[in-house]
Amino acid sequence: MSRSLKKGPYVNKKLMEKISRMKAGDKNPIKIWDRSSVITPEMIGYVFAVYNGKDFIKVEAREEMVGHRLGEFSPTRKFIRHGGKMQRELEAKSKTEEKEGPVIAKVKA
Secondary structure, three states, rough: OOOOOOOOOOOOOHHHHHHHOOOOOOOEEEEEOOOEOOOOHHOOOEEEEEEEEEEEEEEOOOHHHOEHHHHHHOOOOOOOOOOOOHHHHHHHHHHHHHHHHOOOOOOOO
């Protein structure tokens, strides 16, 4: 659910203070725990270290990110993969085919 238009986007005050103290284009990451802060045009070019509950993920703000929240670019869940025994067998088979090279079928004319 979006925030009311009359209130405007939520941006952490401390985050804006940190940005105002830094030079433009500075690549030192700004540590931020507030994932719900909206990316504003003033943030473009800065690098943020967004906390995802376990560690900090570096996010560089770009133009196309304006209006999105910082938390959208630092996932909190890690997808490993589906499968199991059958999936491992299929992956092992594909790896051996890659090592051997393409199989060329002989066609009788």
